[in-house]
Amino acid sequence: MASSPVAPGGFIQQQNLVEQVADYLTQAIIQQHFLPGERLSEVQLSRDLGVSRAPVREAARLLESRGLLISKPRRGFFVRALNAVELEDVFDLRLCLERHAIQRLSERYSSDAERALKQQVEVLCEATASNDGTRRIEEDLQFHRLMIHYAGNERLLRAFDGLTHELRLCITLITKTHEAPDTIATSHFKLLDALGSGSSEACREAIDYHIGVARDFVVSSVGE
Amino acid sequence: MASSPVAPGGFIQQQNLVEQVADYLTQAIIQQHFLPGERLSEVQLSRDLGVSRAPVREAARLLESRGLLISKPRRGFFVRALNAVELEDVFDLRLCLERHAIQRLSERYSSDAERALKQQVEVLCEATASNDGTRRIEEDLQFHRLMIHYAGNERLLRAFDGLTHELRLCITLITKTHEAPDTIATSHFKLLDALGSGSSEACREAIDYHIGVARDFVVSSVGE
DNA sequence: CGATTGACGACTGTCGACAGTTTTACAAAC
DNA sequence: GTTTGTAAAACTGTCGACAGTCGTCAATCG
Numbered sequence: 001m002a003s004s005p006v007a008p009g010g011f012i013q014q015q016n017l018v019e020q021v022a023d024y025l026t027q028a029i030i031q032q033h034f035l036p037g038e039r040l041s042e043v044q045l046s047r048d049l050g051v052s053r054a055p056v057r058e059a060a061r062l063l064e065s066r067g068l069l070i071s072k073p074r075r076g077f078f079v080r081a082l083n084a085v086e087l088e089d090v091f092d093l094r095l096c097l098e099r100h101a102i103q104r105l106s107e108r109y110s111s112d113a114e115r116a117l118k119q120q121v122e123v124l125c126e127a128t129a130s131n132d133g134t135r136r137i138e139e140d141l142q143f144h145r146l147m148i149h150y151a152g153n154e155r156l157l158r159a160f161d162g163l164t165h166e167l168r169l170c171i172t173l174i175t176k177t178h179e180a181p182d183t184i185a186t187s188h189f190k191l192l193d194a195l196g197s198g199s200s201e202a203c204r205e206a207i208d209y210h211i212g213v214a215r216d217f218v219v220s221s222v223g224e
Numbered sequence: 225m226a227s228s229p230v231a232p233g234g235f236i237q238q239q240n241l242v243e244q245v246a247d248y249l250t251q252a253i254i255q256q257h258f259l260p261g262e263r264l265s266e267v268q269l270s271r272d273l274g275v276s277r278a279p280v281r282e283a284a285r286l287l288e289s290r291g292l293l294i295s296k297p298r299r300g301f302f303v304r305a306l307n308a309v310e311l312e313d314v315f316d317l318r319l320c321l322e323r324h325a326i327q328r329l330s331e332r333y334s335s336d337a338e339r340a341l342k343q344q345v346e347v348l349c350e351a352t353a354s355n356d357g358t359r360r361i362e363e364d365l366q367f368h369r370l371m372i373h374y375a376g377n378e379r380l381l382r383a384f385d386g387l388t389h390e391l392r393l394c395i396t397l398i399t400k401t402h403e404a405p406d407t408i409a410t411s412h413f414k415l416l417d418a419l420g421s422g423s424s425e426a427c428r429e430a431i432d433y434h435i436g437v438a439r440d441f442v443v444s445s446v447g448e
Numbered sequence: 449c450g451a452t453t454g455a456c457g458a459c460t461g462t463c464g465a466c467a468g469t470t471t472t473a474c475a476a477a478c
Numbered sequence: 479g480t481t482t483g484t485a486a487a488a489c490t491g492t493c494g495a496c497a498g499t500c501g502t503c504a505a506t507c508g
Contacts, residue, residue, distance in 0.1 A: 016297060017492075043459070052493045053460090054278075058285060065289035073240065074460060074499060089379035096324035096380065104316075155313040156320065159383055241462075267489070276463045277490090298469060298490060452507075460499080465492100472487075478480085 021059035030168050036081035066165040091215035101151040102203045113150035121188045133175025173221045245283035260305035290389040315439035325375040326427045337374035345412045357399030397445045
């Protein structure tokens with residue numbers, strides 16, 4: 001979407017303001033225009049965006065529920081700063097969710113799901129080749145999101161989405177380092193192979209390795 | 225638990241209108257003063273509670289993030305109605321989280337944790353004997369919350385708390401049916417035994433059985 | 449020179465009001 | 479009796495304003 005902070009003047013007014021502000025804030029946080037720990041002023045934001053404080057507050061509360069902001073009473077909203085421990089917790093929970101998802105999916109693996117996942121791996125490979133780090137990560141997450149989607153538990157998917165919001169907090173840190181493109185592809189193909197084999201042990205092994213690599217990669221990027 | 229340093233006795237008057245409204249709404253929904261699917265009018269609520277619409281809106285958004293309400297644009301907030309499928313999804317996710325938690329806990333089972341859990345089982349037994357259905361369920365959930373707390377992943381605990389909010393949606397349905405008191409006690413003691421044995425297989429087996437029973441119990445209560 | 453205190457400024461929590469939209473009520477036509 | 483069209487009522491989304499509170503910083507005191 002619009003990556004640069006737009007000047008308030010002629011902007012489209014199709015969606016509700018809260019979502020627009022939430023999108024703006026999310027992008028601004030991800031792109032580190034607001035640094036971790038930084039305080040956000042409702043008044044300043046509403047002035048900059050040309051809206052009143054009400055939608056700003058609601059958007060901030062939304063981002064708080066997603067873990068991107070934290071609010072201190074009478075102090076306002078602050079950009080969430082993830083430390084190494086919290087990040088490990090996030091990946092531990094992600095492992096928990098994806099283990100369960102791939103287990104459930106292997107029990108009901110349809111040709112539909114297989115086709116969609118294979119296509120997404122191709123999109124991911126393409127994104128990797130394009131050298132757009134952010135897009136690569138988004139397509140990577142999208143693959144896992146699809147996997148959980150086809151696992152057939154909507155509530156599980158919601159939990160995963162909640163995690164990805166937090167992962168995006170340190171997305172720029174991750175994009176700074178470059179993983180070998182072929183590694184990414186083969187790593188995901190192994191997941192597909194495990195699913196195709198129908199072996200729940202193979203699935204668990206594959207996802208454990210996959211998430212473990214991602215965790216080590218991210219945690220080492222953050223704990224500098 | 226470190227997260228709720230509740231001051232005992234008459235503590236400071238809550239200064240947060242939003243929290244007060246949220247608590248009121250939560251209780252009203254749990255006690256079915258607002259029925260599932262019912263629409264909540266911001267104006268009416270603010271009149272009834274003697275506050276303006278702003279805190280009501282924020283509280284409603286909070287409850288929306290907890291899954292107790294859902295909002296439709298330009299329509300307002302509605303009490304969430306869980307169908308059987310969603311409820312099964314909730315229990316499937318709960319199984320996912322608790323499997324992981326008991327696994328992690330068995331790896332780091334301390335005498336501290338053991339003591340706290342045993343004490344909580346006693347509290348639970350007491351609550352069961354008191355014939356207060358709501359309190360029994362709350363103490364039951366508290367046991368599981370403690371278990372996940374001692375598993376050492378704060379993020380995992382948050383995910384569990386998000387689930388319990390949804391479970392409370394049908395708490396009255398559950399309390400209407402009565403489980404055998406001794407069954408509840410022994411079921412939790414088995415979890416403690418599994419943890420004490422240090423066997424991850426035993427832990428998994430115990431939690432699978434435990435959550436499975438709870439799921440069947442609740443789903444059969446709802447799917448009238 | 450360091451600690452304390454008091455005023456100033458900025459900000460959040462809360463409020464009432466207005467505009468546009470959705471729902472409802474009602475009447476007319478078939 | 480049913481359907482359709484219209485108008486009123488109610489509601490949400492958004493706005494600007496006010497009051498209480500918190501942090502800052504300079505002036506004062508030890």
